[in-house]
Amino acid sequence: MNRSVMHSSLLPMRTHKKVQQSPSGSFAGGLLWGMAFCCAGGFAAILLSALIAYLSPDPDALILPLGFGAMVLSCLLGGLGVGLKCDSALLPCSLLCGCIYVGLGLVLSLFFGSELRQALTLGLSLGAAFGIRAGLVVLFCAGAVLTRQIRAKLHAPVRRRR
Numbered sequence: 001m002n003r004s005v006m007h008s009s010l011l012p013m014r015t016h017k018k019v020q021q022s023p024s025g026s027f028a029g030g031l032l033w034g035m036a037f038c039c040a041g042g043f044a045a046i047l048l049s050a051l052i053a054y055l056s057p058d059p060d061a062l063i064l065p066l067g068f069g070a071m072v073l074s075c076l077l078g079g080l081g082v083g084l085k086c087d088s089a090l091l092p093c094s095l096l097c098g099c100i101y102v103g104l105g106l107v108l109s110l111f112f113g114s115e116l117r118q119a120l121t122l123g124l125s126l127g128a129a130f131g132i133r134a135g136l137v138v139l140f141c142a143g144a145v146l147t148r149q150i151r152a153k154l155h156a157p158v159r160r161r162r
Contacts, residue, residue, distance in 0.1 A: 026085075026086070026088070027086060029085045030085040030087075030093040030097070031082070031086075031096060031097050033081040034079065034082035034086075034093070034097035035100065037077045037078050037080055037081025037082075038097070041074045041078070042070060042077075048070075049062075049066035053066055071136060075136045075137075075140050075143065076139055076140075078097055078140050078143065079094055079097075079140045079144040079145075079146070079147065080146075082094045082097050082140065083143065083146070083147025083151070090144050090145070091145075093144070094145075097140055098137035098138075098139070098140030098141065101137075106133075
């Protein structure tokens with residue numbers, strides 16, 4: 001028997017397995033997608049709100065409801081981005097993403113004067129403004145959970161009736 005020729009079963013085999021990442025992504029990917037969806041959705045909602053206010057006869061009366069609607073829509077879309085990408089820790093990822101969103105709004109209000117501060121508090125008391133911000137974080141979580149549930153229903157096996 002010739003020892004210089006090796007049979008294919010005598011080749012060294014790999015003993016370690018590759019770590020498979022989930023197709024949905026990681027915690028950091030969920031954060032990035034959530035903030036990207038939130039920013040893009042907020043930008044589109046603000047443009048749509050500006051167009052609606054511009055076309056109305058009294059735009060000053062519509063600024064507050066349209067601005068609040070744009071905030072709500074951007075939070076739901078941010079939750080959608082988290083739900084699409086984050087697989088392992090959906091709730092902590094959406095909570096952190098919502099807190100980053102609210103924190104950025106608060107930091108921007110400190111840098112851009114009292115007009116923006118007044119607009120971000122919606123002319124309400126401190127407790128009511130805090131409740132609205134907490135509601136925005138909850139909307140992030142709701143968007144993520146709804147996205148997860150919709151994905152589960154879309155990917156569920158179809159049962160046929162007999």
